[in-house]
Amino acid sequence: MTIKDLAAKTGYAVGTVSRALNDHPNVSEKARKAILQAARESDFQINVNAKQLKQTHSNSILVVVKGIRNELFGEMVEDIQSLIAGTRYQLVVDYMDEDLNEVARAAQLCREKKPLGILFLGGTNANFLQDFAAIDVPCVVVTNDASSLPFPNLSSVSTDDVGAARCAVETLISLGHRRIAIIGGDCVVSDTSRLRYEGCLQAFSRHKLDFDPEQDFRDVHYSYQDGYQAMRELLAAGSQFTAVFAMADVMAIGAIRALREAGKRVPEDVSVMGLDGLPLGSFLVPQLATISQSVEALASRSVAILLDAMENGAPSCHETVPFGIEKRESIRDIRKQGEK
Amino acid sequence: MTIKDLAAKTGYAVGTVSRALNDHPNVSEKARKAILQAARESDFQINVNAKQLKQTHSNSILVVVKGIRNELFGEMVEDIQSLIAGTRYQLVVDYMDEDLNEVARAAQLCREKKPLGILFLGGTNANFLQDFAAIDVPCVVVTNDASSLPFPNLSSVSTDDVGAARCAVETLISLGHRRIAIIGGDCVVSDTSRLRYEGCLQAFSRHKLDFDPEQDFRDVHYSYQDGYQAMRELLAAGSQFTAVFAMADVMAIGAIRALREAGKRVPEDVSVMGLDGLPLGSFLVPQLATISQSVEALASRSVAILLDAMENGAPSCHETVPFGIEKRESIRDIRKQGEK
DNA sequence: TTGTAGGCGTTATCAT
């Protein structure tokens, strides 16, 4: 069943059928009705390959999600869905493995789907440097700061990672903690980890506290298991911290488990702070204190920026959205009474 | 950059270029080398739309994942990836929202990608009944039992949901619990929930225990929040259970939080058991006792069945894989000493 | 082994 068959069935020419199917102007109401009716009756399905082969551009916005496991992205996609629902655009979401090249993938999808714009959920600057030249539609990187990338069609919206990490550590410092261990990601591989680490160092230096990475820092992957493992190593090394900041909630959860297995209570013996603001955190016992990223703000700003670029040719820009401080049960004030 | 350009550049005809690119026979080593080299140099990217438009079938296997949030599926995709990696097939993974029609989506992708077979991760029998007739390649539903569906090209591999739920409840019974609350999904909407509920009832009836759904059962969605909410309702209603079985780990986690907020300790005051075996469960405090689904078994059996159907035309079949019992910290034996 | 040409189903550009 092709549009040719539909043409034969209705007596119209293929051109008219195509126009009717695509809501193009210059189709009589009579023709439109007859054709749509015939299409329904013979439940006609358009051949996407042929359509996309011929089309010069679609009316779709592509969302490339890098890292299926990232819960934050799941929420964000939902927010984006509803933001786009009110427009004339159609959303195409592509989920991919964290370790693949999202820019190369997007370039491929550009040729296939010819989207009007792209939203990258997560991204690695190195990949953009290498492959972004092949993409010429407006793009927004969400979650990562891309201001250092010199592309006129690339914007970014991110949480201030330096500030967020600094705030986490300063929150712990304000509660009287002086020796704070850090569990983070690989600063070489991950742009985000580098910024968050930078924020930690700023907090220590502002408060004139010593920080010995050798003793109190571990760089691992963002996972329960790695957070757990990192904490075990920290404990085994005899590090005498009273608080821990994990650069992601999942690592914080693993760390808490390791602490408990070592006989340490949270927050009585050790305070633990995460970063991300996963919904899960507030269901844990104890509830996980964390610096939360604002999924709604991230989503709404990036959609706004993308649409503005698509529709008005607005120049690229790089924004930061505010984060929240969730002082929950996993942290404790260890200052002596009356010392405040 | 098209194969025409490649032809011009190398001096060969487009037919030869196409054959070289697709590893077809009847291409001289010299031509193949020259063409592949030229393709690399001008980093030629094939036009998927044109290719698929012409193609009658690909060499790909499609994986349709229904429900991105389901952590189990994330693990399973990875397992499937590595199982397929050793074959001559290519994997195409499509993630979709839980509430969309996975069969209609698969039918659409069949027309587009022309896969040799399909793996459904999750699925709703009603959708198959309605739309599966349009699909004629071998398919395997993973996680759900499809034996009641009369399609010759549809197999299924699932955990024995009735047995798993029965086992969960019987485990609690064996520890001395007599009044056990159940938190589950909607038995009308979810095939899986219906089976698990059936398993619960079997456990009660086998042990001649009364079970009053009105008092001790809540059907909600599979989420932290809904598990939390269900437990609050159970507690508010004054139900006097000593144990809870939640039909999914995520609900169990929400339930534990609600218990703690009500001043009940787990497992001292109430035992909690989940189902799924999420990695997260073993990082919680207390570690979550659960009936675990075997992701590896599910993945390897379904791939084996699919390949057998694709390659040898093996008839459809419906298998069940064993589940595990993880007696972890969230459950407690409440029988008096020496009574055993 | 290689070249040539027709067609896949659609859209877009012309006429009409």
Next chain:
DNA sequence: ATGATAACGCCTACAA
């Protein structure tokens, strides 16, 4: 408003 027709980029007979 509608119809005819030329691409789109590729694959695949078939011919050479």
